[in-house]
Each structure stands twice: as structure tokens, then as C-alpha cells.
Amino acid sequence: MYPDLDGKVAIVTGAGRHGGLGAAIARKLAEDGVRLVLHDLGETKGAMAPEHGVGAASELEQVAEELRTLHPGIVTHTADMRVESEVEGLVARAVAEFGRLDILVNNAGVGYLFGPFVEQTQEKWDTVLDVNLRGAFFAMKYAIRQMQAQDEQPGWGRGRIVSIGSRGSKSGSALTSSYIASKHGLVGLTRSVAIEMGPSQINVNMVCPNHVTTGLGSWQNEYMAQMRGQSVEEYLEAMRGRIPLGRVGTPEDTANACAFLCSGQARYITGEAMNVSGGEEMH
Ligand SMILES: NC(=O)c1ccc[n+]([C@@H]2O[C@H](COP(=O)([O-])OP(=O)(O)OC[C@H]3O[C@@H](n4cnc5c(N)ncnc54)[C@H](O)[C@@H]3O)[C@@H](O)[C@H]2O)c1
Structure with a gap:
């Protein structure tokens, strides 16, 4: 439990699937009283966003309904992370509902569209990079603009960004080149934005789970x-x-690390890509 999270406002992207990491992160934050915008894509979109890969709006609503048993401050919002105006609208929704934004958890991701490297198509490559890396960039940009406009909170700072990387942020693996490239890219994005946002007292970190x-x-x-x-x-x-x-790993292992990074206890941690991998990844 992190008492200083009570009343904070967070967006968790890709949080609309039962048993997913996003839903577990949202639950952990909700248990600490965080008001939430639960986000997901909400509908399938052809071969690049098929049923086995994306959360439906109805499932997102069910996840939100379950979390409202913890407290009522939970709304849902659908947006395609590939579309800048939709991601801008997601951040605007948090501000419209709750008047501020303290925490962004970039969890939405495409971890399918795998295959032999020489058979990769531009469409698949672009989809993976567009959701996992460009979508995180869009969300960080609009979230940070909002955070910078808010007052610093004593002992906590001005905002927290946590992006969900992967063991694939640190090591390569066969058949997953675009996914691995996107998750390595997130490390560079996180480190660079962390340096730039230090003076604003906005901490920018990652959690890197192994298989869940x-x-x-x-x-x-x-x-x-x-x-x-x-x-x-x-x-x-x-x-x-x-x-x-x-x-x-379990979804709760990742959620526990996220909550810690969002808490005041992680005030002096920024630019980190924290492994949550039972020791499988160590650098
Ligand atoms: N499950 C694992 O083993 C594992 C391991 C390491 C990292 N991760 C990462 O954790 C995150 C969550 O994965 P998960 O396993 O819970 O899977 P998940 O499928 O439950 O979550 C991913 C979410 O991203 C959403 N999404 C996909 N494309 C989108 C788009 N264009 N716009 C908006 N949302 C979109 C999906 O709808 C889905 O809800 C991902 O970033 C994934 O890469 C997962």
C-alpha cells in the first residue's frame, strides 16, 4: 500500500482485457485510491488488430465495473495508440473527468505479428512499431505537457511515466524482431525523456517483465x-x-513494480528499465 497514491489520477493504456497486465496494474493502483482512465483499442481492426490481440469495448467496460467495487472514480476511453489525435483525446479525457493527470502507464502493446525475419512485411513492422513505440511517444508527449502545467507535489514530484517494456527490451530473440526493436526503442525513449524531464520533477521509468x-x-x-x-x-x-x-511472471508481479515506481518511495528513481523477470534478465 502506498498512501501517497490516494486521489492521484492515472491513465493505464491497454487495460481492457481480463488477465492482462494493464488490468492488474489498474487494480493495484485502484486499491491505493488512484482515480483511473482505463483505456483500450475497443475493437478489432483487420489482420493488424485481430481478436486474439486486442481488447473489445465490452470487456473494457467489464474490467472497469469490477474495479469500481474498489472506488467509483474509474472511467473508460477507447483510442487507437497509432493515431496522435486520439491519444491527445485520451489525455484530454483524463483532465476533463478529473481535472489533472499525475500518472501515465504505457501498457498497450502488440506482442503478436511474429514470424521469420525475412518474411516480415512493412505493414506488420509498422504496426508493431506504431503501437509499441510511437504510441508511447504520443502518450508521453501529451501527458507530460499536462503534468508540466501542474504544481509540484511535495515529496512526490510533478508526474510519473511508467512504460511496460519486456525482457525483449534488453535481449534479442528469434521470430520477434519488430517487437524486440520496439521494446529496445522504449528504453532509449525512456532514458532520453527522463533526462529532459528531470528539471520538471517528472520521473520516467519502465518495468520489463519476462513471460506472463x-x-x-x-x-x-x-x-x-x-x-x-x-x-x-x-x-x-x-x-x-x-x-x-x-x-x-504474473500480472501482479508487474503491477507491484508499477505501483512502487508511481509512489513517493521511488522519488529518486528515473530513467530506469526495471527487470521483473525472476532473475532471467539481469542487466
Ligand atoms: N504477456 C507477456 O508475456 C508480456 C511480457 C513482457 C511484456 N509484455 C507487455 O505488456 C503489455 C501488456 O501485454 P499483455 O500480455 O497484458 O497483453 P494484452 O493483450 O492483454 O494487452 C495489450 C493491450 O494493448 C492493446 N492494443 C493493441 N493495439 C492497440 C492499439 N492500436 N491501440 C490501443 N491499444 C492497443 C490491446 O487491445 C490490449 O488490450 C504489452 O506492452 C506487452 O508487450 C507482455
Whole structure:
């Protein structure tokens, strides 16, 4: 519990899927009294945003309804992270509803559209980079403009940005070149913006989870196991064998790290890409 989070206002992007990291992050923040704009894409959009990859508006509403049992200050908003005006509208919604914005969690991401490097198409490459990296840039830009216009809060600062990277922010892996490039790119974006925003007392960090069996994670397991000629259980067993703590991550592991980075206790941490990987990634 972080008492200094009570009453703060946050946007969590890509938070509309049951069992997803975004929903868990939103729950953790809501438990500490954070007022929330829960965001997601809200609808499928052809092969680049298929059913197994995106959250429907109805599911987003259900997630919000569940979180309203913690407190009533939770609204939903759909926007395509690839479209700058829609992301600007997302930040404007937070301000319209709650009068301010303290925290942005950039969680929306495309972790599908995988495949052999030489078979990658421009359309797939652009979609992954546009959501995971350009979308985070848009959201940071409008969120930070708002945060800079607000007063500094003693002991806490003027704002917090937390972007969800991945173990793929630090190491490469086969069949996922665009995803890995986008998540490495987020590290550079985070470090640069952290330096620029230091004088504004806005902390800019990342959480880098390893595998979590969310809806997206399940799809990844099936895809990777199939490409390796393994069963899903064999694939997961090999993965657990590489993780010093002996298990894959949970959404709550990531949510706990996010809440810490949003709290006053992380006041002196900025520009970090924090591994939450049971020791699988160490740099
Ligand atoms: N699950 C894992 O193993 C894992 C590991 C490391 C990092 N991550 C990262 O965590 C984040 C959440 O992943 P998750 O596993 O909870 O999956 P998820 O599918 O539940 O969450 C991703 C969300 O992004 C949204 N999204 C996709 N395209 C969008 C667009 N154009 N505009 C707006 N929203 C869009 C989806 O609708 C979805 O709700 C992602 O950034 C992912 O890369 C996941």
C-alpha cells in the first residue's frame, strides 16, 4: 500500500482485457485510491488488430465495473495508440473527468505479428512499431505537457511515466524482431525523456517483465511452441528452467513494480528499465 497514491489520477493504456497486465496494474493502483482512465483499442481492426490481440469495448467496460467495487472514480476511453489525435483525446479525457493527470502507464502493446525475419512485411513492422513505440511517444508527449502545467507535489514530484517494456527490451530473440526493436526503442525513449524531464520533477521509468501467461502470452506460447516443434508444456518447462526463481511472471508481479515506481518511495528513481523477470534478465 502506498498512501501517497490516494486521489492521484492515472491513465493505464491497454487495460481492457481480463488477465492482462494493464488490468492488474489498474487494480493495484485502484486499491491505493488512484482515480483511473482505463483505456483500450475497443475493437478489432483487420489482420493488424485481430481478436486474439486486442481488447473489445465490452470487456473494457467489464474490467472497469469490477474495479469500481474498489472506488467509483474509474472511467473508460477507447483510442487507437497509432493515431496522435486520439491519444491527445485520451489525455484530454483524463483532465476533463478529473481535472489533472499525475500518472501515465504505457501498457498497450502488440506482442503478436511474429514470424521469420525475412518474411516480415512493412505493414506488420509498422504496426508493431506504431503501437509499441510511437504510441508511447504520443502518450508521453501529451501527458507530460499536462503534468508540466501542474504544481509540484511535495515529496512526490510533478508526474510519473511508467512504460511496460519486456525482457525483449534488453535481449534479442528469434521470430520477434519488430517487437524486440520496439521494446529496445522504449528504453532509449525512456532514458532520453527522463533526462529532459528531470528539471520538471517528472520521473520516467519502465518495468520489463519476462513471460506472463496473459491472453497475449497464451497466444505467444502456442505460436512459439509450434514453431519449435514442441508442445506448449515442453516450451514452458524449458522457459521455467532458464528462470532462477523457477516460474514465469504474473500480472501482479508487474503491477507491484508499477505501483512502487508511481509512489513517493521511488522519488529518486528515473530513467530506469526495471527487470521483473525472476532473475532471467539481469542487466
Ligand atoms: N504477456 C507477456 O508475456 C508480456 C511480457 C513482457 C511484456 N509484455 C507487455 O505488456 C503489455 C501488456 O501485454 P499483455 O500480455 O497484458 O497483453 P494484452 O493483450 O492483454 O494487452 C495489450 C493491450 O494493448 C492493446 N492494443 C493493441 N493495439 C492497440 C492499439 N492500436 N491501440 C490501443 N491499444 C492497443 C490491446 O487491445 C490490449 O488490450 C504489452 O506492452 C506487452 O508487450 C507482455
